[in-house]
Amino acid sequence: MEAYQLITVLGPTASGKTTFATALSARLNTEIISADSRQVYRTMDLGTGKDLADYVIDGRQIPFHLIDIHDPGYKYNVYEYQHDFFLAYEKIREGGKLPVLCGGTGMYIEAVLKGYRLPDVPPNPALRDSLKGKTLPELEKILSSYKMLHNKTDVDSAQRAIRAIEIEEYCKNQSSGFAEYAPLNSLIIGIDIDRELRRKRISERLRVRLEEGMADEVRNILATGVSPDDLIYYGLEYKYLTLYLTGQLTREAMVGQLEIAIHQFAKRQMTWFRGMERRGLKIHWLDAALPTEEKIEKTLSLLNSPFK
Numbered sequence: 001m002e003a004y005q006l007i008t009v010l011g012p013t014a015s016g017k018t019t020f021a022t023a024l025s026a027r028l029n030t031e032i033i034s035a036d037s038r039q040v041y042r043t044m045d046l047g048t049g050k051d052l053a054d055y056v057i058d059g060r061q062i063p064f065h066l067i068d069i070h071d072p073g074y075k076y077n078v079y080e081y082q083h084d085f086f087l088a089y090e091k092i093r094e095g096g097k098l099p100v101l102c103g104g105t106g107m108y109i110e111a112v113l114k115g116y117r118l119p120d121v122p123p124n125p126a127l128r129d130s131l132k133g134k135t136l137p138e139l140e141k142i143l144s145s146y147k148m149l150h151n152k153t154d155v156d157s158a159q160r161a162i163r164a165i166e167i168e169e170y171c172k173n174q175s176s177g178f179a180e181y182a183p184l185n186s187l188i189i190g191i192d193i194d195r196e197l198r199r200k201r202i203s204e205r206l207r208v209r210l211e212e213g214m215a216d217e218v219r220n221i222l223a224t225g226v227s228p229d230d231l232i233y234y235g236l237e238y239k240y241l242t243l244y245l246t247g248q249l250t251r252e253a254m255v256g257q258l259e260i261a262i263h264q265f266a267k268r269q270m271t272w273f274r275g276m277e278r279r280g281l282k283i284h285w286l287d288a289a290l291p292t293e294e295k296i297e298k299t300l301s302l303l304n305s306p307f308k
Contacts (some may be wrong), residue, residue: 001186004186004187004303005093005098005184005185006100006101006184007024007028007100007186007187007189007299008100008101008102008109008113008188008189009021009024009100009271010102010103010104010106010188010190010273011189011190011191011193011269012104012191012198012266013162013262013269014198014205015104015203016191017094017102017103017191018051018054018102019054020060020292020295022055023057024295024296024299025062025298026060026213027296028097028098028100030092030099030100030261031063031065031089031092031097032064033064033065033099033101034060034065034067034106035066035081035085035103035108035112036102037076037105038238039067040068041068041070041071041072041074042069042070042071043217043220044221044238045099046212046213046214046237047209047214047217047234047238048237049180049205049209057223061163064082065084065088066084067090069084072224073227075120075187076136079120082118082181086112086181089112089184098282099105106269106273110276110279110281112181113281115181115182115183116181117180119167119221121170123166124166127165127166127169133186134158135158136158139162139165140161143161146165159232159233160233187303188297189283189284189286189295189299189302190284190286191286191288192287193288193289194288197289202263206258206259214237215241215244218231218237218238218241218245220246222245228246234257236265241254242265253275284299284302286299
């Protein structure tokens with residue numbers, strides 16, 4: 001088992017990766033490190049799909065890290081994530097446990113597994129001014145011209161695209177100030193879900209979360225003083241629900257556009273994961289339809305056969 005330093009569970013939204021990762025962690029008596037770029041924010045629960053009930057197995061709390069560590073309005077980034085991840089990782093390892101990394105933010109996962117050298121990028125007001133007013137497709141075209149690592153899966157608002165360009169521009173012109181972390185040897189388990197089943201789950205989950213009060217969640221965050229632009233920055237549920245609550249979309253348009261956006265997001269996640277494989281990371285794919293216990297047994301078999 002010590003051949004691996006980490007177990008990584010990844011998959012697109014609605015694949016059931018959290019349910020599996022928590023069950024696996026319970027079996028191994030270990031802890032989970034989240035790899036989700038939006039679950040770091042407190043009170044952003046329904047929209048980010050934290051599913052915290054999944055972290056309780058047979059009445060026992062599965063310890064987790066990097067969830068609920070910042071307030072809404074803060075703009076967390078991969079540089080901070082890499083730093084925070086290794087603090088949690090070392091703490092778990094010191095306790096003699098094999099951590100489980102679980103999430104769907106491909107760049108966060110790849111950054112820690114490969115030990116990417118990432119800069120702490122300061123704001124660039126002049127660059128932001130020059131990009132202001134450009135459409136999201138125009139910004140995505142600019143972003144695609146860079147060769148460095150950037151997370152296309154999360155670029156679904158103009159603010160996020162501008163920040164990604166800001167990072168790429170900084171990296172292009174800097175040669176120092178990078179964080180240094182060693183790559184990790186991780187057993188990577190991918191939850192492979194049939195496209196039609198994924199679409200069905202996404203649509204059903206969106207309906208349930210709206211019924212559970214996702215609009216009220218966003219309304220309450222806005223009431224604390226977080227600006228609409230700052231919530232739109234987080235994309236997906238927070239983008240479209242904010243547009244709805246500020247009168248820029250009807251409820252029907254919000255639901256329709258949000259559902260399409262989540263489907264597109266899941267597709268981009270899978271594109272990133274396939275790219276990780278092309279960049280040399282071996283992902284062992286397990287069918288999402290398999291019973292949890294069978295997934296666990298297959299994972300344990302791989303864990304105990306590190307050269308398989």
